[in-house]
Amino acid sequence: MKPAGGALQRLARALRRSLTAQITLAVTLVSGVIILLVGLTMDRILASELREESELLLVSSLMILREDLAASGNDPAAVPRLVARAVQRTRRLEAEVVDEQQGRLLAKSRRFRVPPAALPPQALAAETLPSEATVPQTEELAQRYGPLTTLWIAPDGVRYRVLRARLPLPATQGQPPRTLQIALAVETTPTRELRAHNRQNLAVALCVSAALAGIFGLAIAREIVVSVRRFGATASRIGASDLHERMPLEGAPTELVESTQAFNHMLDRLQNAFDRLSAFSSDLAHDLRTPLGNLLGEAQVALSRPRSAEEYRAVLESAVEEYERLSRMIGNMLFLARADRQPALAAHWVDLAEALQRVVGYFELLAEEHRVVLQMRVQALPGAEPRVWADESMLVRAVSNLVSNALRYAPAGTSIQLDAQPATDGSCTIRVANDGPPIAPEHQPRIFERFYRADAARHHSASGSGLGLAIVRSILELHGGTAAVHSAPAGPTVFILRFPGKPVPPSS
Ligand SMILES: Nc1ncnc2c1ncn2[C@@H]1O[C@H](COP(=O)(O)OP(=O)(O)OP(=O)(O)O)[C@@H](O)[C@H]1O
Numbered sequence: 001m002k003p004a005g006g007a008l009q010r011l012a013r014a015l016r017r018s019l020t021a022q023i024t025l026a027v028t029l030v031s032g033v034i035i036l037l038v039g040l041t042m043d044r045i046l047a048s049e050l051r052e053e054s055e056l057l058l059v060s061s062l063m064i065l066r067e068d069l070a071a072s073g074n075d076p077a078a079v080p081r082l083v084a085r086a087v088q089r090t091r092r093l094e095a096e097v098v099d100e101q102q103g104r105l106l107a108k109s110r111r112f113r114v115p116p117a118a119l120p121p122q123a124l125a126a127e128t129l130p131s132e133a134t135v136p137q138t139e140e141l142a143q144r145y146g147p148l149t150t151l152w153i154a155p156d157g158v159r160y161r162v163l164r165a166r167l168p169l170p171a172t173q174g175q176p177p178r179t180l181q182i183a184l185a186v187e188t189t190p191t192r193e194l195r196a197h198n199r200q201n202l203a204v205a206l207c208v209s210a211a212l213a214g215i216f217g218l219a220i221a222r223e224i225v226v227s228v229r230r231f232g233a234t235a236s237r238i239g240a241s242d243l244h245e246r247m248p249l250e251g252a253p254t255e256l257v258e259s260t261q262a263f264n265h266m267l268d269r270l271q272n273a274f275d276r277l278s279a280f281s282s283d284l285a286h287d288l289r290t291p292l293g294n295l296l297g298e299a300q301v302a303l304s305r306p307r308s309a310e311e312y313r314a315v316l317e318s319a320v321e322e323y324e325r326l327s328r329m330i331g332n333m334l335f336l337a338r339a340d341r342q343p344a345l346a347a348h349w350v351d352l353a354e355a356l357q358r359v360v361g362y363f364e365l366l367a368e369e370h371r372v373v374l375q376m377r378v379q380a381l382p383g384a385e386p387r388v389w390a391d392e393s394m395l396v397r398a399v400s401n402l403v404s405n406a407l408r409y410a411p412a413g414t415s416i417q418l419d420a421q422p423a424t425d426g427s428c429t430i431r432v433a434n435d436g437p438p439i440a441p442e443h444q445p446r447i448f449e450r451f452y453r454a455d456a457a458r459h460h461s462a463s464g465s466g467l468g469l470a471i472v473r474s475i476l477e478l479h480g481g482t483a484a485v486h487s488a489p490a491g492p493t494v495f496i497l498r499f500p501g502k503p504v505p506p507s508s
């Protein structure tokens with residue numbers, strides 16, 4: 001018992017794994033069940049029609065006998081002759097007629113053998129029958145009197161459908177009135193054989209159609225699986241070096257078009273991320289090489305001959321500057337790498353005036369040095385403290401990066417505007433504006449990228465690494481906000497930070 005169960009389980013597991021086997025089995029089973037249902041219905045219809053035919057034969061034979069008797073003047077002596085004629089006329093018919101009053105057997109066909117106990121309990125009143133027998137009429141009779149016939153199986157297995165009727169004969173030539181007990185039987189074995197034959201045909205049709213359905217199902221399943229396999233083969237061919245390759249949409253089955261498109265979009269995103277990553281690593285290598293080259297060069301020159309203590313000091317002082325720049329750059333890169341991993345924010349309501357004042361405080365001396373004025377304007381909603389929902393240190397860092405850039409580009413004698421504007425929905429917009437050279441439209445969409453610097457002349461300079469605005473964008477993205485720039489030849493360059501406000505918890 002156990003090994004059979006194990007084999008069955010293995011088969012079920014194999015079936016669950018194979019799409020081809022599942023589809024083939026499903027098509028075979030469904031078509032088999034449909035054919036079986038149709039066949040069984042047809043068998044039932046055939047059985048009921050064959051029964052109706054036997055009943056019709058019995059009822060019409062009875063009526064012919066009644067008519068023949070009437071034609072022979074209702075003479076009981078004519079009964080044997082009339083019964084013989086009826087049996088001769090209808091091959092499968094057998095009959096027996098008994099005189100009810102005398103209890104005498106008037107006629108019995110040679111092969112009639114139905115015992116009295118097997119006769120139907122209900123005797124049909126033959127005088128009430130219509131002169132012509134049709135299927136609807138026999139149905140009506142059955143409704144009126146109950147089942148007209150019974151089935152009797154002889155000991156040797158031959159089957160008979162049996163009918164019993166009573167026929168009153170009027171008094172004739174001094175003879176008293178009498179009643180005939182008539183029993184008619186029709187052999188139904190041939191109809192049964194017909195049904196058995198029909199069932200055999202059904203079984204053959206079932207096997208053939210199941211086999212055909214299985215073959216068709218297999219072909220359909222193969223076709224489906226081939227498409228899926230083609231999909232998989234292309235997918236497995238695509239590596240890092242050919243990320244530009246896409247799944248072909250032509251010839252793909254409609255059902256696979258959507259997943260093919262989704263897969264192609266995923267490749268687009270992967271390629272994009274991959275391109276950015278390679279650009280990032282080459283920029284990184286380039287930006288690290290410049291300060292390291294400077295440091296190496298200065299150290300080699302210093303070591304080329306003996307120097308005084310002041311000279312060594314000057315070399316070290318200049319090296320410290322480079323070290324600071326390198327350390328700042330590595331710090332910025334670490335910040336961006338951490339921001340990429342979406343760290344949890346320590347967000348709370350931050351007093352806008354206080355936060356911006358901190359930034360102004362940091363840059364006051366530098367601004368003075370550049371002869372630039374820092375102006376701060378914090379607007380407030382009526383009856384409310386101006387505030388923003390943010391991680392305070394990140395907010396200060398983002399605004400500081402903007403002010404640091406503005407100070408680099410604002411001409412002496414101008415001012416830098418820091419403007420904060422909270423809205424009723426809890427969101428807040430912070431603007432940092434400076435006069436100075438505008439950012440060309442082609443650079444504007446790219447200056448927020450890592451290591452991107454718009455100013456070609458400054459590209460290799462040691463002053464900036466091009467990470468400041470990338471950090472600004474990362475900070476705003478962590479807050480669910482946006483960072484944008486407006487810069488045109490006529491007006492100031494304005495950086496706009498939008499903080500969306502306190503997020504609504506998903507449950508409410
Ligand atoms: N206020 C501004 N006016 C004109 N150009 C600007 C301004 N702010 C930024 N830019 C341009 O955008 C580029 C990117 O700025 P970002 O702050 O990312 O880098 P950086 O300032 O060069 O270096 P870092 O900030 O890492 O020290 C700058 O190199 C500059 O070309």
Ligand SMILES: [Mg+2]
Pocket residue numbers: 401404405464467468469
């Ligand atoms: Mg900067």
